[in-house]
Amino acid sequence: MVAPIYFAGNTEFGTFAQAAIAFRQIFDALSIVVDQFENLTAFAAGVERLSSLTNALENPSQVQPGSTTIDVTEAAKLAMQRVTLLTPNHQRTLVEDLSLSLEPGEGLVLVGNSGSGKSSILRAIAGLWNAGTGHLTRPQLQEMLFLPQRPYMVLGSLRSQLLYPHTDRQIDEEQLRQILAQVNLTDLPERVGGFDAQLDWANVLSLGEQQRLAFARLLLTQPAYAILDEATSALDLANEKRLYQQLKAMETTTISVGHRASLLQYHKYVLNLAEDTRWQLMLAEEYQQTQQI
Known part of the structure; x- marks a missing residue:
């Protein structure tokens, strides 16, 4: 042409x-x-x-006239007394008249279909959602550490990733290496260029590596309570077992959301949520038996 x-x-x-x-x-x-x-x-x-x-x-949202919020008390345990949890706009009821009491060391795993309110209960415990009625007793927020399914990767060095949310702490590299070994990330410093390397961690690390790095934060922080929202979903069963056993060894009380039956062995109670606001609290052994019938 x-x-x-x-x-x-x-x-x-x-x-x-x-x-x-x-x-x-x-x-x-x-x-x-x-x-x-x-x-x-x-x-x-x-x-x-x-x-x-x-x-x-x-433009903070204003509470509608007649709307109610959940009362909160800080104590050394986690308990809910006749809690009805609503969405922040007060237009949908997620869980109704929920009561439970969890002493230190007694783990709880939340199960149920998508949309049944599992993550919403975690938000209520964290103080992010408070629309509803009833009374919530919880530890101080600084005594709890929340791990979502996709961990937050801060901008900064590998050292900052490990120390988050207390990035100003002074911890020697030998201890950091020991923690990384506990979460099966022994070679990570050498692979990325040392503890002071600054990379785009969300893209450099796989989701499984990010979840193990988040558990390393738990082991360094040693909170009284760990709130885990499908925090091991990208891990194999061996790594999941390894991490939960270490949490149990340092006497951290775990509240988990997940779909794997393997999680039951690390918790004392199961809160089974239905999509119609109903719920059922039972021992983990009892729940496991109902799933095998």
């Missing part, structure tokens, strides 16, 4: 060269967008979350 036009004398060769250069520049510019699409999407999502947070801080 180009050759006949050129040899017919209708267009100079330089015009074709300029067109090729222009096409190449446009192609390279579009390639940047394609190659960075995943990063741009993550960046846009981050901006959207920050925008939502700014709007929430500048």
Whole structure:
């Protein structure tokens, strides 16, 4: 197509060269967008979350007249007395008239289908959601550490990842290496360039490695209570067992959300939630027997 036009004398060769250069520049510019699409999407999502947070801080929602909130008392145990938990907009009831008492050392695992309110109860324990009625007794928030399914990876060094949320602590590298060995990440410092290496940890580490790194934070912090929202979902059973046994050894009380039957052995009680706000509290052994029938 180009050759006949050129040899017919209708267009100079330089015009074709300029067109090729222009096409190449446009192609390279579009390639940047394609190659960075995943990063741009993550960046846009981050901006959207920050925008939502700014709007929430500048325009705090007002509690509707007649709306109620859950009463909270701080103590050395976790208990709920006739708690009815609603969504923050008070438009949907998640759990109704829930009562339980968990002494230190008595683990609890929450089970149920998606949407039954498992994570919502964890948010209520953390003080993030309080719409509803009843009374919640819980330890002080600084005595609890929350681990989501996808751990938060802070900006900074490997040392900062391990020490979070208390990044100002002074802990020698030998102790940090011992903790990493406990979560089966012995070679991580050498692999990433040392404890002072600063990388994009969410992309450098697999989800399983991120979850084990989050458990390393638990072992360093040694909280009285660990709230685990599917925090071992990306781990094999051997690593899951290894981590839960270490939590038990340091007498940390665990409250877990998960779908694996293997979690039952690390907790005393099971809270089984239904999608119609009903619930059932039973011993882990009793719940396991009902699943085998």
